[in-house]
Amino acid sequence: MDLSYGSEYDAFREEVRSFIRENKDKQPQAGDGIKSQAMRDWQALLIENGYHSRTIPREYGGYGAEPDIIKSRIIAEEFGAERMHRGFNGQGVTMLTPVLLEMGTEEQKKAFVEPTIRAEMIWCQGYSEPGAGSDLASLTTKAELDGDEWVINGQKIWTSTAHHADWIFCLVRTEPDAPKHLGISFLLFRMDTPGIEIRPLVDMTGDANFNEVFFTDVRVPKHQIVGERGQGWQVANAILGHERGSLATPDAAMNRLNGVKRLMREESINGAAIIDNPVFRDRLLKLEGRVLAMQYNDMRLLSAKINRNQDVRLAGMIVKLIGTELRHEIECLGIDVMGEIGLSYGDNPHVRGRGSWQYQYMFYLGLIIGGGTSQIQKNIISERGLGMPKEPKVEPKKVEPKIAPKIPAAGAK
Amino acid sequence: MEFGLSQDQLLLDDSVRKYLSSEVSIDAVRKIASGEQSDSDIWRGLADMGLAGIIIPEAHGGAELGMLDAVAIAEAMGYAACPGPFLSTAVMSAHLLNHSGATDPLAGMASGDYRVGIAFSDFVGSRKGAVTESASKLSGQSLYALDASADAYLVALADGRTFMVESEHLDRTLLTTIDTTRSVCELNFDQTPACLVTDDAQLVRDTLYRGRAIQAADTLGAAQYMLDQAVAYSLDRKQFNRAIGSFQAVKHMCAEMASQLEPCRAFVWYAGHAFDEAAEDAAATACHAKAHLSEVGQFVAKTSTEVHGGMGFTDLVGLHYWFKRIGFNRQLLGSPEAVRHEVAVMQGLCGD
Structure with missing residues (x-):
């Protein structure tokens, strides 16, 4: 076991620290939206110094460094410790860019990667549909070729940032007669194309974190497809892999748990600090043990990226399931230690932490469901991690034409 | 950066698991759990592999490995529900004796010939009367001492002072617990001669x-x-x-x-x-x-x-x-x- 990063990285860490010291004042502030100049300037500064889009080749607008897991980790640690803004990391940056680099044409890489990572082109993801959630491959939004254009009709849901997005990467059915996984294509198109309607979807937090997006005869140039016709499912799966792990990092969970500790010292009931209540304390310590397990699990995952002989398949598969459930419980404890104060929300003058405890408690319930529900995660873990069989598929029942019972015609003998 | 077991640790782990899967079958566990057989053959085999002396210094006949090695072995033993005094003799007693300077028993422990159990109930938090000491003699009772066939015990009092007591001076009773793969006993002291090993809590x-x-x-x-x-x-x-x-x-x-x-x-x-x-x-x-x-x-x-x-x-x-x-x-x-x-x-x- 060797947990040191090696002295050759000391200079790099120092470099990151001095960047942070010198540029702390330039980071975007709370009011700066994703399309503000402050955000774009910060993004450009981060890329220029290798703290964003670090391994994306220079020809596509990135910093062009060799992949180095330890350096990425050091950047994350130092930015995390100083609570520095990590730059814009929307779905275009985190999910589309890796796919374009892997499966896109040279033209697509040139056209889309640079503006995307510079936050000049904002993307949304068009995957889920009202009738296609966990069974995503059953999606029915269709695209038909008419001359040099796809004509798209259908509806998407859970489309976060659709109201800000310039472009969408979207799964559509192009081969209606093929088996469901082989009839899907991956299209890219502008969100201001005629025929697109966006309706905000207000969720239980009171915010509209998501949207519904409707397509009526939306016409898209034929070449705006990633991969071949019918290959969209493979493309989409490559990206979902990127999404799952990033929803629940153990270091963020530990930060929140330490926030609960602070709350427990600050809040009191009948003059006694909550931290002195052994029942709450035990709940806190129990959660701390669970977070520690996930932090060491994370170190093991990091190590396996460097030492290729280490098998961590199962250790990686469980992160989304355990991480989101754990976070939900930590936020719940934050509310519980406040008692009725914990009910406060919105503009209530008694609210603590700007209402973040209630907000995150609800938001993480959303994450337990989104990005592959906990139940889907358990299917994946049992099938791919433990080698258990898939549930047998139920064939759609053929509707037999009703045969009229043989009743002798009246009078026949 | 490497988080995990080293090649040497994986090799050791592999050989221990092979030994356990051939020697500690479910039938063997049953026989020991029912009292039909003692765990001495298994402990002898494990000692021959160097596990009884895993953390004991080489100078005393041990393998002088670390705690990461010891937890890897413990995991393998849990997997096999392996009987024997690994927790008490090989880890806890070996550590305490080695660092208190009372190193005489270590060589016998490393070879598997001598077992030193632990009676830590008072130190952890006793639910019954405490053991008391006066003029190097112990009185009272210590419950749930590990293991029942030890040659001597380290008895830790509530204040941390720890004494070594030879089993021949002891009145000890086997206690039935749910887990019959490990043996536990009650130690009864009545002006029992004891030797202070450490007062370093x-x-x-x-x-x-x-x-x-x-x-x-x-x-x-x-x-x-x-x-x-x-x-x-x-x-x-x-x-x-x-x-x-x-x-x-x-x-x-x-x-x-x-x-x-x-x-x-x-x-x-x-x-x-x-x-x-x-x-x-x-x-x-x-x-x-x-x-x-x-x-x-x-x-x-x-x-x-x-x-x-x-x-x-x-x-x-x-x-x-x-x-x-x-x-x-x-x-x-x-x-x-x-x-x-x-x-x-x-x-x-x-x-x-």
Whole structure:
């Protein structure tokens, strides 16, 4: 076991620290939206110094460094410790860019990667549909070729940032007669194309974190497809892999748990600090043990990226399931230690932490469901991690034409 | 940067697991658990592999390995529900004697000829009257001493002073517990001659934490065995013309076990590693690991038994030996609630 990063990285860490010291004042502030100049300037500064889009080749607008897991980790640690803004990391940056680099044409890489990572082109993801959630491959939004254009009709849901997005990467059915996984294509198109309607979807937090997006005869140039016709499912799966792990990092969970500790010292009931209540304390310590397990699990995952002989398949598969459930419980404890104060929300003058405890408690319930529900995660873990069989598929029942019972015609003998 | 077991540790782990799977079969466990056979042959075999002296210095005939090596071995032993005094003699007593300077017994311990049990109830928090000392003589009673066939015991008093008592001077009674793969006894002292080994409470605490890290690893191994058995049984057992492992209800039970258990592997490794290389983390990590593994182990023990259906409840499959072993690790040397309270004290969240 060797947990040191090696002295050759000391200079790099120092470099990151001095960047942070010198540029702390330039980071975007709370009011700066994703399309503000402050955000774009910060993004450009981060890329220029290798703290964003670090391994994306220079020809596509990135910093062009060799992949180095330890350096990425050091950047994350130092930015995390100083609570520095990590730059814009929307779905275009985190999910589309890796796919374009892997499966896109040279033209697509040139056209889309640079503006995307510079936050000049904002993307949304068009995957889920009202009738296609966990069974995503059953999606029915269709695209038909008419001359040099796809004509798209259908509806998407859970489309976060659709109201800000310039472009969408979207799964559509192009081969209606093929088996469901082989009839899907991956299209890219502008969100201001005629025929697109966006309706905000207000969720239980009171915010509209998501949207519904409707397509009526939306016409898209034929070449705006990633991969071949019918290959969209493979493309989409490559990206979902990127999404799952990033929803629940153990270091963020530990930060929140330490926030609960602070709350427990600050809040009191009948003059006694909550931290002195052994029942709450035990709940806190129990959660701390669970977070520690996930932090060491994370170190093991990091190590396996460097030492290729280490098998961590199962250790990686469980992160989304355990991480989101754990976070939900930590936020719940934050509310519980406040008692009725914990009910406060919105503009209530008694609210603590700007209402973040209630907000995150609800938001993480959303994450337990989104990005592959906990139940889907358990299917994946049992099938791919433990080698258990898939549930047998139920064939759609053929509707037999009703045969009229043989009743002798009246009078026949 | 490399988080995990080294090549040497993997080789050792592999050879120990091979030995255990051939020598510690379920039949062997049954015979020892029922008292039909003693654990001495198994302990002799493990000692010949160097495991009795795993952390004892080479100068005293040991292998002089670290706590990370010891937790890896403990995990393998938990997996096999292996009887024997690994926790007491090979880890806790060996550490305490080595660091207190009372090194005479170490060579005999390393060779597997001499066993030194531990009687730590008073130090951990006794539920009965305390043991008292006067003029190097002990009086009172110590419960749940490990193991019942030891040649001597280290008796830790509430204030941390620890005495060595030879078994020949002792009135000891075997105590039946749920877990018959480990033997436990009650020690009765009546002006019993005892030799002070240390009055360094910090050393005794450190010894206790090492024991807890070993227990966490043992539970990890036992729970992994129960998970593996559950998956194998679910693929074999058919109901409604299907393997029950193809039903989501059963698959999800197995996925939940795996999801909770898998991060424990890294946790237990780090708990061992901390004693070797990150002393400032060692106490809290070992306590947290023991408490956390107690909770996860309990969940896995129950769930695996349920996956086995009625057969899980019987003696025929023998799964209950692991169920009980996990339960034993949970209570001995501090229940999860008590251990978490100790962590809260360490962090300054509350008073003693």
